[in-house]
Amino acid sequence: MLPWGYKRAFLCCALLFLLGVVLQFLLGAVPPHLLHYPWSAVAALVYVYALVLVYILSDRFPRLRRLSDPYSGFASIASVTLLSVIFGLVPQTGETGGALGALGWTDMRSSWAFNLLMLYMMTGIGISVVSGLHHIRTRRFVPTLSHLAVFLVLLGAFFGSGDKVEALVTAERDRPVAVGEDESGQEVELPFMLNLNDFTIDEYPARLHVVDPAVGKLSADFLQADAAGALAAVEGWDLEVLKVFDMAARMPGEDGYRELKHVGACPAALVRATRAGESVEGWVSCGSFMFEESELELSDGRLVRMPRRQAKRYLSDVTLLTGKGEKRVDISVNHPARLGPWRIYQSGYDMSRGRWSNESELLCVKDGWYPLIAFGLWLLLASGVLMFISAGGRRPKKEGKR
Amino acid sequence: MSWSLFVWFAAAAALCWVVGSVLAFVSKKTWPAASASLLGTVAMLVFIVGMWVTLKRPPMRTMGETRLWYSFFLSLIGVVIYLSWRYKWILSFSTMMSVVFLAVNLFKPEIHNRPLMPALQSPWFVPHVIVYMFAYALLGAVTLYAVYLWIHSSRLAGRHRAEPTLEEMKRCDVLVRVGWSFLTFGMVMGALWAKEAWGDWWSWDPKETWAFATWLGYLGYLHLRQRRQDPRTAFAVLVVCFLLLQMCWYGVNYLPSARGISVHTY
Known part of the structure; x- marks a missing residue:
């Protein structure tokens, strides 16, 4: 028999799912750029403040504890897992027709149900982080650290996704360019000019x-x-x-x-x-x-x-020109160039001309939330190491029957 | 080293593992079984290192190559568990699974030599694949252990069920915790690498989606165990997680939702 705590938590997830379905019908998919800086940062701060407030008020209103108790923790994880399985099974074509499209399952990452359940899971993690940091104990140090790491990554992903700017630039030799295209084909003006000095390919x-x-x-x-x-x-x-x-x-x-x-x-x-x-x-x-x-x-x-x-390595010799001066860099796959908040990636070249390609495709990405997510990921790596070291925990004093 | 020699290395490794499994039941000491099994594991290691040298790249590019690592790690983990907890049966199970994956390489090779494309030429490539294969092997071993405990506890011991002991459940938890840590390493390394290569931490590529579901599944197990639920529920969760893991590793290659769009197809 499932304890009431689990039933309540799963019911809560089911209601969130239904709310997501209703919002999907009424509003369509979650807009990809819902929040922009500075409102994204303000919203993130207000959200974190709200989590602290919920934690403080949970002494006066014990029901608030249900947001982060182990039952809701397991139920939210199980619900997001289930939606992730559907995410993996349904082709992500983005079509809105048919039952799967109407539910938002053909574009799961932008579906209300998936995002609401992720938010629910993140809220539980956030409150447990506040609690863990408030009552910092050696025994709970590693779980608190891993919860904090996951929370920071999810926070950055949730509130920072709208701030990311991507522009694909097709640079031809010795023809400076300062305009790229985003995913939808819209022009994006860059705050710098990019000149391709040379492009070379090593082949197998x-x-x-x-x-x-x-x-x-x-x-x-x-x-x-x-x-x-x-x-x-x-x-x-x-x-x-x-x-x-x-x-x-x-x-x-x-x-x-x-x-x-x-x-x-x-x-x-x-x-x-x-x-x-x-x-x-x-x-x-x-x-x-x-x-x-x-x-x-x-x-x-x-x-x-x-x-x-097949290409073994392709490399663009590029000069980046800004109002403050110029910077000459080599850009290849796995070795992007940095210019302030921008990173410039080697994306492709003119495949039809192969080694004789005169142009190089460079992806310029501005990601203001990079430091937060990178910090969260490295913290997660560190907490994983600590979890591995402390996996054995304390040995029970004597063996007994469950 | 070449794939034409694989059959001999696979036969030598399988023979050593089988001898080790038998010795675990026959011999009263642990070292004969452990030594024989480790000899098989060393045979696999020699083949892997030889391929690495010959190919001039890490043998992690094709499905067949990843199976080599899986068999290697699984046999190694089997020996470690045997030496730690003296479970005689674990060597038989790890042998069975390792040999199955070697046999798959013999009968459905998928070993054709592919050059390393630029995106794979990264310092993250080797650790990313190795930690994942280690996690897969360890979580495979814990599934075997859970199924064993599940079947064992379902038998009637007198009028009462032979419930798993606290110590046995704790071993299960420890193995999952270590396996989950390695899944986390693999996922985080993948994200850091993807940001360097493509400018995105995470792109919901089908393989990534299944990796996320697998990671969440085992995380769910760890949270479930906090409430000390019925062991059978925990075992069932582990079996489901193992199925998610299989889907993530190779099942995704057969899904219509992933065909032609995954950058992780290999």
Whole structure:
């Protein structure tokens, strides 16, 4: 039999869910930029103040304790878990038609029910943090720390999401740009100018696969064509690289490729394929935006194909110009540049031109709540370490039956 | 090292683990079973390190490669639990699960060599995957333990049920707490990495959504246990959480909601 405490807490979650459904019907999805600075910061402070007030008043009004008791803690976690499972199962297409769309489940992150239940969970965590900090005890130190960390992350995510500015800038070589586009295609003016000095791509060596043209799927095995003499058995054929060029081109009227260090050049390999005495030889190339690809046809109807080489690293050499001066930075994936509250990320390039891309896509992000969320996450990491160390807790004095 | 040698390493590891499991029941001392099992774990480690050197990147890029880590950690955790609490059966269970994952690699390889794309070239990559695989293996072991306690406690001992002892429930809690700590490490490292790579802490990618549900599920277990509920409810919660974990690890690859849109497809 479920204790009344759990029934009450789950009932509360169910009512919040129903309220969310009603709000979804009446107002549609939660607007993505509901709060902006300074109102977002004011709302966050008022919310935290309200939590402290609830904690103080809970002595006079014991019912307020129900917001953060273990029953509501478990019920809110279980409810958010359930909605997260639905979140994971329902394709997030954003469509508003049909029952799932009307409930907001096709865009769960913006649905009222999900946000209200997350808010309920965050409120319980917040009050328990206030309580934990008020009655700081060694025994409760680690749980208080982890609750505080989760609370800070959720607080930043809830109240700070509207303040985030994202602008995707397509920078061409030596053409300064100060305007980007947000997700909806709206222009976003940047407080700085960005000039792409150079853009370089390192690529992995070319690979040779055997492919059945009727199926089109590349063989799992391959020959890495990084040097002449490379050998491998692929799909029953022994492939050998006789000659390989990193940059090559096939001139009109010629059968073979020749080395050419020029814009648009593509990798090419002279390949010999042998199987049970039979042998085929020819050039294979993945081509480029200038030159067509070449394949080697085998006697069994299959082809030796070189897919486009994959990027190992791409790097933008950028100058950032502001009213105060200029700053030259290298930006690559996992290595963004910083300029005040802005971070500039390497996002992409002109895939059709590959290594000869003249433009670089850079994502400029302004996130004023970065320090709070980063602090919360590092605190969560630290509390995880402490939880791991103290996981064993105190040993019970003697073994007994439950 | 290459995948063509995997069958031999897998066979050697499986043989050692099976011998260890049998010795746990046959021998009165713990060291013969632990040594045999650890030998199997070392065989896995040698293969993993060899692949790391050969591939010139951490073997964590494909589903097959993550299974290597899972089998390695699960067998290691099995030995640690056996040595800590002298549970003879844990080696049989950890052997069974580890061998299943090795067998999956043999019969459904998914091991094709993929280059490391730029986003994966980060100092966060290795710790992020290792802590997750360790958490998955540990939470797999605790599920085995919970199911064992569940079945054992459901048997009638005389006229009374053989209830799990406080000590047994505490072991369950400790294992979940450690597993949850590692899930937290994996999630936080992922968030810090994502911010460096893409500018977002969290983007509700299908894998992230399931990771969040799994993390919350085990958090729910820890909160439930504060009220000292009926152990069977706790066991049921653990089994559900384990299913969420499986969905997060590989089930998500088969979901229509995730196909083609997850950056975590591997």
